[in-house]
Amino acid sequence: MRAIYKKELRSYFINPIGYIYLGVFLVASAVLFYFTVLSSATYSTAGYFTFLVAALTVLIPLLTMRLFAEEKKMRTEQLLLTAPVTLTGMVLGKYFAALTVYAAGVLGSCLNFIPLSFIAAAERADTTETLRSTIGPVPGEIIGGVVALLLVGAALIAVGIFISSLTENQLSAAVVSIGVIGAMTLIGLLTQITDANGQPWIRFAWIRTVLNWVSVLGRFANFTNGIFDFAAVFYYLSIAFVFLFLTVRVYEKRRWR
Amino acid sequence: MIRIEHLVKNYGSVCALDDVSFTVEAGEIVGLLGPNGAGKSTAMNILTGCLSSTSGKAMIDGVDILSDPLRAKKLIGYLPEQPPLYPDMTVWEYLNFCYDLKGCRLDREKHLREVCDTVRLGDVAGRLIRHLSKGYRQRVGIAQAMVGDPKVMIFDEPTVGLDPKQIIEVRNLIRGLGRAHTVVLSTHLLSEVQAVCDRIVIINKGRIVANEKTERIAAAVSGSRRFRAKICGPQAAVLQALQNMPGVARAEALAERDGDAGAYALETSEGLDVRKKLFYLLAERGWALVGLEATGVDLEDVFLSVVETSEQSGAKRAPRGARRTRRGKETAEETLGAALYEEADSRRKEAAAGKTDED
Incomplete structure (x- = not known):
């Protein structure tokens, strides 16, 4: 597992894909941060994190599309399959490599908060002693947001890896991943569509509940308000577990075809 | 291992x-x-x-x-x-x-x-x-x-x-x-x-x-040997003479020509080398020998025949379900080597009978 982890991590940076991913992620996060926080003159980062999760729809497939599809296409997977490594070890090695690059991007994007802290510091200096503590971003919101972002990534990377293991074409892996991850993140938004009378477009409350329950974004909201939601943590980790498990099964099944 | x-x-x-x-x-x-x-x-x-x-x-x-x-x-x-x-x-x-x-x-x-x-x-x-x-x-x-x-x-x-x-x-x-x-x-x-x-x-x-x-x-496979000869002379007569040579199991004219010489393929039985005899025979008849090479039997032939033999005998066997129960290690081993020797044997017998046939 260590060997595969190291190899994958390196190959992200031998190929341009790792740099492209990190570059796009950092630029996207900076742009989103500018529009959702800085230019709208707010200290609330909830909008920023929400949009960033939506952007993951496109970004995560960049990380995961090649992981298994390329091995299959290049016929290199036989090397991994005949090596004394378990299938679980192989899948986890690749998973953690993608997760590491992802986490690096998320931590890098934390630079965005530095200008915000300067602004807050400047504003605090201008106000009276009593108001001072109410000014500036809430650390809990930011920490919650970053932790949730990591958790969402952990779940979605597993989804992307699973899809990559189904095909030998990177492009179709990417397209299908975008579709599936997009559906998983944005499905909750359907519940917020209203018609002309202000009635929800989906009439049945229970459908809205279910959609919100399934939605990745729906679970996300609590974190960005600084609430640590154990149910959501469990939900994200379950998704990661289920899809990694399925990926192992894909390989197991191919042995038994 | x-x-x-x-x-x-x-x-x-x-x-x-x-x-x-x-x-x-x-x-x-x-x-x-x-x-x-x-x-x-x-x-x-x-x-x-x-x-x-x-x-x-x-x-x-x-x-x-x-x-x-x-x-x-x-x-x-x-x-x-x-x-x-x-x-x-x-x-x-x-x-x-x-x-x-x-x-x-x-x-x-x-x-x-x-x-x-x-x-x-x-x-x-x-x-x-x-x-x-x-x-x-x-x-x-x-x-x-x-x-x-x-x-x-x-x-x-x-x-x-x-x-x-x-x-x-x-x-x-x-x-x-x-x-x-x-x-x-x-x-x-x-x-x-x-x-x-x-x-x-x-x-x-x-x-x-x-x-x-x-x-x-x-x-x-070394039981029989093959030669290719290029001989100037009337084709039918040459072929007839080759076929009648002692030790030659098979002779046939090939389509290939080299100047006024025709090409012939010879197959002998029991590893006989007929090259010297061939030379004297042709000299006697006044036909010029312009080329002669030993080609040997390639394993390819044996391989193909082994494969074919096994296919034929496979077809004769009982349907798969019934076969598996009685099939053991020995049966697999039996079919194999046997096929090879049968092949070599049949070639030898053919040769002994002096039979000529077209492949």
Whole structure:
């Protein structure tokens, strides 16, 4: 597992894909941060994190599309399959490599908060002693947001890896991943569509509940308000577990075809 | 070292391997031979744990590949049909990765140097695999199989796509490996097994049709000899004279012509050399002999006939379900060698009867 982890991590940076991913992620996060926080003159980062999760729809497939599809296409997977490594070890090695690059991007994007802290510091200096503590971003919101972002990534990377293991074409892996991850993140938004009378477009409350329950974004909201939601943590980790498990099964099944 | 017992593999309704059993002793080089699609790769994939069998057992050094795959895989170095190379890595990086992947506990630097030296990769160690030629890539693939010094090495068509010089190099390399390792290689080239292997296992349509020492197969075919002669003279008369020569089992005129000479193929029985007699016979008749060469019987012929024989006898056998119950190790062994000798025998008998026939 260590060997595969190291190899994958390196190959992200031998190929341009790792740099492209990190570059796009950092630029996207900076742009989103500018529009959702800085230019709208707010200290609330909830909008920023929400949009960033939506952007993951496109970004995560960049990380995961090649992981298994390329091995299959290049016929290199036989090397991994005949090596004394378990299938679980192989899948986890690749998973953690993608997760590491992802986490690096998320931590890098934390630079965005530095200008915000300067602004807050400047504003605090201008106000009276009593108001001072109410000014500036809430650390809990930011920490919650970053932790949730990591958790969402952990779940979605597993989804992307699973899809990559189904095909030998990177492009179709990417397209299908975008579709599936997009559906998983944005499905909750359907519940917020209203018609002309202000009635929800989906009439049945229970459908809205279910959609919100399934939605990745729906679970996300609590974190960005600084609430640590154990149910959501469990939900994200379950998704990661289920899809990694399925990926192992894909390989197991191919042995038994 | 390798034991395969009653291996059956079905892909859906297609039967890729049907009750295949054979063993390979330590230090032996065994060639799996068969036409394309005979089940060689399937057998190798099962042996290396890539694929599961429908039923049957594959053991490496007493370790069952299915029940203890990690331990069994440590004993194997495998070169698939297409070498599993990462084009973005340098040769050295790649071999290091293989070293880590196999969890080796040798002196890394020294061991990898040795492997590189054995397959003569030293001068390209720092180059990206994507820039290497086919021959070098194949060698990197072999090097990969050698990393960790496994007891058993399995090569799937190791010389496909190489030029003649590289083929010889790879064969010598495999010969060399065979001294300290157990080697199984697959090929559809008879000359290859003949050049490299101690023993030949012929597979056709998922079944073993022959399992013999290489020398015995060679001996089985040396019973008859073939010559090609170019003779100036009236074709019908020449052919008649050739056919009537003592010791000649078969003679036929070939379409090929060389100036005013016609080409003829001769086949003799019991390894008789009729070249001198032929010369005097032609001199007597006043026909000029402008070319004569011994072509010998190639293993290709034997192989094809063994395969055909097994197909015919296979058709006569009971339906599969009934067969499996009574089929054991011996039956497999019976069919195989027997087919070879039958073949050689029938040629001899034909020759003795002085029969001529068209192929």
